[in-house]
Amino acid sequence: MLLSEKQITQLKRRVRETPHPREMILDVLHAIQDANGWVSDEGVELAAIILGLSPLQVEEVATFYDKIYRRPVGRKVIHICDSICCWSRGSEALMQRLQQLLGIAAGETTIDGMFTLLPTCCLGACADAPALRIGKTLYGKVAIEQLEAILDGERTEVSS
Amino acid sequence: MRTCEPLLFKNRRIGETVFLEGYRRTGGYQGLEKALRDMTPASVREEVKASGLRGRGGAGFSTGLKWSFFPSDDPGEKYLVCNGDEMEPGTFKDRQLLLADPHHLLEGVLIACYALGIGTAYIFLRDAYRQCAANLEHAMDEAREAGLLGDNILGSGFSCEVHVHRSAGRYICGEETALLNSLEGLRPNPRSKPPFPAVKGLFGKPTALNNIETLANVPHIITGGAAWYKSLALTEKGSGTKLYGLAGHLETPCCVELPLGMPLGELIRDFGGGVWQQRSFKACLPGGASTPYLTAEHLDVALDYETLEQVGTRLGTGGVVVFDDRTCMVAATLNLLRFFARESCGWCTPCRDGLPLVCWLLERIELGQGTREDMTMLQEQLRYINGRSFCALALGAMGPVDGLLRHFAEEVEDHIRLGRCPLQA
Numbered sequence: 407m408l409l410s411e412k413q414i415t416q417l418k419r420r421v422r423e424t425p426h427p428r429e430m431i432l433d434v435l436h437a438i439q440d441a442n443g444w445v446s447d448e449g450v451e452l453a454a455i456i457l458g459l460s461p462l463q464v465e466e467v468a469t470f471y472d473k474i475y476r477r478p479v480g481r482k483v484i485h486i487c488d489s490i491c492c493w494s495r496g497s498e499a500l501m502q503r504l505q506q507l508l509g510i511a512a513g514e515t516t517i518d519g520m521f522t523l524l525p526t527c528c529l530g531a532c533a534d535a536p537a538l539r540i541g542k543t544l545y546g547k548v549a550i551e552q553l554e555a556i557l558d559g560e561r562t563e564v565s566s
Numbered sequence: 567m568r569t570c571e572p573l574l575f576k577n578r579r580i581g582e583t584v585f586l587e588g589y590r591r592t593g594g595y596q597g598l599e600k601a602l603r604d605m606t607p608a609s610v611r612e613e614v615k616a617s618g619l620r621g622r623g624g625a626g627f628s629t630g631l632k633w634s635f636f637p638s639d640d641p642g643e644k645y646l647v648c649n650g651d652e653m654e655p656g657t658f659k660d661r662q663l664l665l666a667d668p669h670h671l672l673e674g675v676l677i678a679c680y681a682l683g684i685g686t687a688y689i690f691l692r693d694a695y696r697q698c699a700a701n702l703e704h705a706m707d708e709a710r711e712a713g714l715l716g717d718n719i720l721g722s723g724f725s726c727e728v729h730v731h732r733s734a735g736r737y738i739c740g741e742e743t744a745l746l747n748s749l750e751g752l753r754p755n756p757r758s759k760p761p762f763p764a765v766k767g768l769f770g771k772p773t774a775l776n777n778i779e780t781l782a783n784v785p786h787i788i789t790g791g792a793a794w795y796k797s798l799a800l801t802e803k804g805s806g807t808k809l810y811g812l813a814g815h816l817e818t819p820c821c822v823e824l825p826l827g828m829p830l831g832e833l834i835r836d837f838g839g840g841v842w843q844q845r846s847f848k849a850c851l852p853g854g855a856s857t858p859y860l861t862a863e864h865l866d867v868a869l870d871y872e873t874l875e876q877v878g879t880r881l882g883t884g885g886v887v888v889f890d891d892r893t894c895m896v897a898a899t900l901n902l903l904r905f906f907a908r909e910s911c912g913w914c915t916p917c918r919d920g921l922p923l924v925c926w927l928l929e930r931i932e933l934g935q936g937t938r939e940d941m942t943m944l945q946e947q948l949r950y951i952n953g954r955s956f957c958a959l960a961l962g963a964m965g966p967v968d969g970l971l972r973h974f975a976e977e978v979e980d981h982i983r984l985g986r987c988p989l990q991a
Contacts, residue, residue, distance in 0.1 A: 426769055428751035432734055457751075466753045470911075471734035473693045489655035490855055490887055491813040493901045527737060527905055528655040528855075529694050532813035532885065533820050542696065 408452050409441055417456050427457055431467050435474050444475035472526070480515040481564055482541040485526035492528075492536040496550070500536055501525065503550050507557060520561060567836045568828070570798065573786045573807055574779065575823040578666035583701055586708040589669040595714060597785030601677050602722040605788070607638060610681035614784060616792035618805030622659075623649055623740075623777030624854065624882050625958075626871045636764045637772050638683045644772045646679050646687040647749065647763075648781055651733065651740035653692055654854035655905060656885035659809035660778040662821045664698035668705040672728065674781030676719065677788060679726045682774050687728045689778075690745055693735050702730050737909035741957050742775045744911065755913040756957035779809055801827035804870040811885035812838040814850070815893070827873065831865030834888060845890040849973065853882025855902050856962025858969030859895070878972065879965070894989040895974040896981055899966045900928040906963030914956035920947060921963055928967075931978060934986035941978055945971060 409417075417434055421427045434456050438449040445453075445468055453468075454461045468474050475483070486504065488497055501512065504523055508516050515522040521540075531537035534546025540560050548556070576592055577584040589595070601610050615630025637644070648671070652660045663670060675687050691699050706728060709715035717725045731749055738744045743757035746768050767773025783806055787795045796805045804826040810833060813819045817839030824833070834840060834847065841847050849859045852869060858879040860867065867873055871881045889898055907921035927944050930936045948968055951960050970978065980988045 426750065429731075429749060431751035432732070436732070436734070467751060470753050471693075471736055473735035488901075489905055490851070490898065490901055491656055491819075494814045494887070494889065494893070494898070526735075527909060528653055528657070530652055530658040530661045530692070532656055532658045532811060532887070535813060535819065539694070544694075 408438055408446075408449050413437060413441070414452075414456060421457055428459065428463075431457060431459075431464060432471075432474075435464070435468055439474060443481065444477065444479050446478075472524075478515070479522040480520050482520065482560055483522045483524060484538060484540050485524055485529070486538040487527070487529045487531070487536065488525045489528040491532040495535040497536040499550060500538070500548060500553065503553055507553060520564070521557070568824070568832065570807060570823070570825045572823045573798075574663055574670060574782050574809060575666065577670075578662070583665060584667045584669075585705060586669060586712060589667060593789065594669055594785075595673055597788035598673050598676050598680075598714065599720060601680055601788050602720055602724055607681045607683055610677065610788065611638065613792050614681065614787055617787045617795045618792075618803075619780065619783055619787060619795070620805070620871055621777055622779035622783070622808070622884070624654060624856070624880075624962075626881055629776065629780055632764070632776075633678075633682060633774065635762070636682050636774050638681070640683075640772070642771070643686070643769075644682065644684045645768045645774070646675065646682065646684045647742075647745065647768060647773055647775045648675055648687065648689040648778060649740060649742065649745060649775055650689055650691040650695065650698070650778045651737075651745060652695070652778070652883075653737045653740055653909075654856065654883050654885065655902070656813055656851055656854045656887040657811055657883040658813075659811055659821050659884065661695055661698055662809065663778060663782060664695065664701055668698070668701040669709070670782045670785070671778055672702070672705050672709055672715070674784040675728060676715070676726055677784050678774070678776065678781055680724050684774065685726055687726065688731050688749060688768070689728060690731050690733060690739070690749060692733050692739070696732070699730055699732050706730070736911070737905075738911040738957075738959060741959060744957070745775070746773065755911050756959075758956070783807075799826040799870065801868050801870045801873060803872050804868075808869070808881075808884050810837075810869065811883070812888070813885065814888040815842050815845070815890040816840070816888050817842050827868040827870040829865070830860060830867050830869055830886070833869065833886065834865075838886075838888065841888060841890050843890070845892060847888065848891045848893055849889045849895060849898075849969075851882075851885070851887040851966070852879055854885045855887075855905060856965045857882040858965045859973055861973050879969065892989060894932070894987050895970055895977055896928060896932045897987070897989075899970045900925065900932055902966045903928060903963060906959065910959060910963075914960075916951045916955040917957075917960035917963070920951040920955075921960060923947065924951075924964075924967060931981045932987055934981060934984065936978075936982045938982060941982065944978075 619629040744754040748754035763773040912918045
C-alpha cells in the first residue's frame, strides 16, 4: 500500500477542488515519498491516477527534481553541500570522511539500509559552512571530528 | 563602524521568529493599511517606481519599471509569484528573513497585489526551506484571523489569496519562466521570451514575479515614502538597504542589513570579522556564484548595482563569498562550474554541452595537464556560450570564468607552465 485509502481520497478531493490539478503534482509525489521513503514506478502510476495524468507526465516531472528519489534510499538521506562556501571551508574532506565512516561512495546506501549519501548544491546555510542535512535536520559548522557522533545520534534517533 | 536602522531585519533576533503581535508592535501592516486607505493602486506603483527599488533576486531590474509593464488595470485573472527559490550558492538572505519575520514578506505580497490589481499570489519556496514554509503558513493563518488576508481585507473591498508552494530542488527553478512551469506541474525547463510573464505567465495569465527581499521592501517604501527610502543608500544612484551575505574565508560569516553601496573592504572588516586565520584577501564573488570576481584592488568599491557594473561584475544577490590568499582561483572556478553544469536543465546545447566542456578544461589546467590551447579554448567558450543559451543560467555560469581570465590569467598560465597547481605545496 503506497498510500492509505484515506490519503488517496483526500488527495483526489483536493485535485477535484483546485482549478489547476496538475499544479499538485509535487504535493502528491511528496506524500508518496513521505510515506515510502522514495517514489517507485508504482508510486508514479498512483500519482498519475490521483492527478488524472499519464504516468509519463508524472515521470518527466519526478525525474527532474533531485529531492524526489526515484530509486530506493536509506532510512535517512545525507545531503552534503558541495557548493562554493562549504567547499571553501572543507566540505571535500567532510565528504571523504563520511564515505570512510559509512563504507560507501557518494550515491550509495549503507548495507544496513540506514543512510544514503548524496552531494547537494547550496542548502542556504552559507554562514554556517560547511553544512549538511540528514533527513530533516540541518547541521552547520560541521567539524570532521563531529561526524561520528552526528551519525551515531541519527542512528539512535531512528531506533528509539 | 557604519550601521543603519534596519528595515527588513528590525525584528530579527537570532534563533527566534516574530509573528503577528511582535510584527505589529514595530509598525507592521501600517504600510498595507496606508495603501488600502489612502492610496490608489496607481499611486502605490508610482511610489515604488520613484523609490528606485531594484530587484534583489539577482538581475537587479527596476521593480517600478517591471510593474509599469504589467496590465494592472485589465480585468481578468492575474497572478503574483514570489520567487523564493534562493539557490544561488553564497545566498541565504531570504531564508534569514523568513526565519526571523515571515509577516514582512506577506505584507509586501499583499501591497504588491493591491498595486497590480491581483487577487492570487503564489510564494515559491525551495525544498530546503521547510521551516520557512511552516513560518509563512502560520503567519498566513494569523493574518486571515486578523482580517489581513482573504476576502475584503481590512474592510477595503480588496481581496487576496496567497498560496505557499514547496519545491523539490534544482537551481533552474529560480529562472522565472522555469519557475512558472514548475508551479504548473510541468517539467521546469525555461520558456522562450517573448511572451514575457507580464503578458502571458502562470496558467497563461499576466504574472508579476518578484524576489522575497524585493517584496519585503515595499511596505517600508509605502510607510516612509520614496524620497526617504532612496536617501538610505550610500551611493547617489542607489536606493534603500540591502541584506548582504558574508561567507567563505571570513572570521564571522553572517547576513547583515546595511545601506546599499557599502564599500567592500569595510563590509568584510566590520561585519565579516576580516579574512580568517589572519590571512589576506585574494578575491571574492560580490553577489553569488554567477558574478565575476572582485580582487584586492576593488576593496574600496561600493557594493551597489551601477558601481559594480563599472568594474565588470554585478551586485547579483549581494551574497559576498571571500577567498583567502591560499585559494587557487582555478580550483574555486572549477567548483562553481561543476555546480552550474550539474544544475543545467539540459534544454539547450550551449549550456548542456558547453558547461561540462568548460569543467573539463578547468580540470585539466588544475591537474597540471593543461596547455596554451586549453586556455585559448576556455577564452573561446566565453564567446560561444554567452548570448547563445536559451536562458541566463549559462551566462551566469560563465561569470566566474570571465573573472578568472580577466583577473587571474597569470595564475592560470602558471598552472600550465609549471605543470601543477602553484598553490599546492
